[in-house]
Amino acid sequence: MNTHEKLIALKAIVTKEVLRFSRIWIQTVLPPVITTALYFIIFGNLIGPRIGEMDGFDYMEFIIPGLIMMAVITNSYANVVSSFYGSKFQRHIEEMLISPVPNYIILIGYITGGVARGLTVGVAVTIVSLVFHPLNIHSLWVMFSMIILTAILFSLAGLINGVYAKSFDDISIIPTFVLTPLTYLGGIFYSINMLPEFWQHMSLANPILYMVNAFRYGFLGVSDISLMTSYAISIAFIIALYLYSLHLLRKGHGIRT
């Protein structure tokens, strides 16, 4: 396959992935928008004024970037894990495996699909947030780059989960017991400066903290973590997960006997 043909194959996979989640938008795009709107209403509007300021900003303004990020993380992950596992379950992953399309194109195709859904939901949540607070943009570049990196990272994680999953239970265990707690403890609703020293150090082991803080920097210009550290950690995770995902696809783990 030459480069042009590989790009056509990539386009076919991405189109298929985007059509998949678009076709069922009531299940894929609408629920996170409603859930996040409830967060805005309850935490931002109702509880927020009693909390007061956080790092010098209205509580609502403080949590908006984190909630957008949370929606992007969960949806990027959910898209790839459910799509990849579904293709294993229905065996239509075989359509790609018998074709000459290289493994890295399959991987990039699924990741792009995850990023597309993450960003679609992220944009929808951002639009909803405008109802509650005007958008404050400090650095569009940081905001955009960090949301893309995060969507890529969690799409990769979703793919690894999908490769190992042997049942529909397996695709919900990680999001429920790992991803959601890490997201909630990743500084979406609070600044880690509020925590006792021990818990501040513990929080630094949570990769989501770095992404949420860098993304918040893009909006508000403040972060608990240095931007360079956030980028370095995100990129390092992406490289590691990409190589591992590629290794799993090459080996045919769970998809070839």
Place this chain on the structure above:
Amino acid sequence: MASALTIRDLNKTYKGGLTALKNVSLSVAEGDFFGLLGPNGAGKTTLIGILSSLVNKTAGSVSIFGHDLDTDPAAAKACIGLVPQEFNFNMFEPPIEIVANQAGYYGIERGEAFKRAEENLKILDLWDKRHVMSRTLSGGMKRRLMIARALVNHPKLLILDEPTAGVDIEIRRSMWKFLREINDAGTTIILTTHYLEEAESLCRNIAIIDKGELIENTSTRQLLNSLKMETFVLDLESPLAGLPALKTHKIRWIDEQTLEADICRDDSINTLFTELDEHGIKVLSMRNKTNRLEELFMNLVEDGNDSRVAT
């Protein structure tokens, strides 16, 4: 004639220790219509899985139109179209997208992909169903959809793993016609089937696998010529009181108006009728008891251990 497929010493042992293929070697000529037969669990689907890169082989080599599957997998895969035994398409996608997406995986431009999808769906009588969810298609339509999908990259080698399983006789016959046409147009076809009539009717060459080993690999004609005996069922005009003793043929009593006769290939069937006539028995009609290939297949598989032919 050039080789479409060359398999050398192919072995497959699954993780649990099950050996599915043992030193299988065979060659399929370009343009051939090749039958791969064997009882359930013989290793046919494993062999096809290895050819189509869905199963990792344990040892051996596979070359497709001169492209080694290990060293030049993309070129080898580009030559293949696969119709698997089980449905393996997204049941929540419409046929037009399934076929067009498959073309995309082979690097075919979207516009051309839809053009080919249209052609294939029309040929296989699925065009009216192009926008419905695939899960709503009947079993026969799903099988035809997989054929339409397998042909979208214009494969030089089409592999069909029991393509007519579970479809009615009318659709089966129309599929046979279609497969003959694409074979006549130059596509090499490998077919596995449980319908031995299908193999006898379509395949020019046949290999038989049993317990992971190749036990026969020859032309269909040669295979059928090796049958020494054929059994015929005779429907009689009048009921018989007892079984007549014939001098040259062995006959069996089925019921008072039906007999079975074994006839050696070298014997003339006329002598049977002459003898029956001498006993005042008139035959109304006659038919083969079993499909000839089926008979041979059963002989080979049942006596497999004794009569294996190394190829």
